Amino acid sequence: MSIRPYIVGNWKMHGTRAMLAEARAIDRAAERLLKVEVALAPPFTLIHATRKEANLIAIGAQDVHPADGGAHTGDVSAAMVKDAGAGFTIVGHSERRADHQETDAIVKEKADAAIDAGMNVIVCVGETEAERDSGKAEDVVTGQLAGSLPTGEAVVEKVTVAYEPVWAIGTGRTPTVEDIGAMHRKIREKLVSIYGEEGASVRILYGGSVKPENAAELLAADEVGGALVGGASLTAESFLGIIMASAEAQEEKS
Numbered sequence: 001m002s003i004r005p006y007i008v009g010n011w012k013m014h015g016t017r018a019m020l021a022e023a024r025a026i027d028r029a030a031e032r033l034l035k036v037e038v039a040l041a042p043p044f045t046l047i048h049a050t051r052k053e054a055n056l057i058a059i060g061a062q063d064v065h066p067a068d069g070g071a072h073t074g075d076v077s078a079a080m081v082k083d084a085g086a087g088f089t090i091v092g093h094s095e096r097r098a099d100h101q102e103t104d105a106i107v108k109e110k111a112d113a114a115i116d117a118g119m120n121v122i123v124c125v126g127e128t129e130a131e132r133d134s135g136k137a138e139d140v141v142t143g144q145l146a147g148s149l150p151t152g153e154a155v156v157e158k159v160t161v162a163y164e165p166v167w168a169i170g171t172g173r174t175p176t177v178e179d180i181g182a183m184h185r186k187i188r189e190k191l192v193s194i195y196g197e198e199g200a201s202v203r204i205l206y207g208g209s210v211k212p213e214n215a216a217e218l219l220a221a222d223e224v225g226g227a228l229v230g231g232a233s234l235t236a237e238s239f240l241g242i243i244m245a246s247a248e249a250q251e252e253k254s
């Protein structure tokens with residue numbers, strides 16, 4: 001397993017060209033923080049420009065359409081985002097599952113399409129607050145994994161899983177370190193049952209209200225290989241705070 005923490009910024013529907021200065025600053029700083037693998041997923045409109053600004057960090061998309069092309073007004077295919085400079089894409093984010101009624105089967109089609117196009121994927125899973133309160137969180141998450149993960153020849157090394165409890169996204173609330181560790185262990189078990197022993201090397205990120213102040217603690221939880229960061233990735237200052245905290249957490253783990 002890669003022991004470098006993987007810290008991914010998801011800019012969601014934020015950013016115009018004025019924000020390229022933040023991407024540039026993140027990239028410059030990442031050159032001095034080689035113990036951490038850093039990536040940014042800007043909106044589609046900034047992928048190409050961000051790729052041109054950044055030398056070191058990975059650039060990705062936040063979604064792709066499952067088809068290669070065709071009559072799908074407003075949609076964007078994996079080949080298109082790859083052509084614009086994306087090396088990976090997020091799929092199955094809970095905001096897309098909720099806003100666009102994306103099922104596990106659709107998320108899997110998107111993941112498969114991205115991998116076919118030669119990209120890596122970050123597959124997001126996570127329970128709602130009602131599902132956690134009713135004791136169903138682990139079943140929901142393992143069910144999402146079974147339905148959403150890409151399958152087929154040589155896909156495992158292209159996959160990262162992000163565990164993002166829906167109730168922790170943008171709320172300032174996070175699970176306890178014990179709860180994160182328990183869920184990540186469960187995800188690891190499921191990855192091994194789906195992919196065999198190769199599933200042991202898939203990175204599992206935590207996402208949901210990660211900030212510079214809590215990053216070291218959250219990243220020290222069992223089986224957490226990095227973070228998927230929303231709001232706190234929008235400025236270089238806060239994102240770099242998380243990157244530096246993750247480098248420290250990594251040193252303590254090893």
Ligand code: 13P
Nearest residue numbers: 010169170208209230231
């Ligand atoms: P926040 O970090 O803003 O809670 O968002 C998390 C997220 O959804 C990243 O994909």
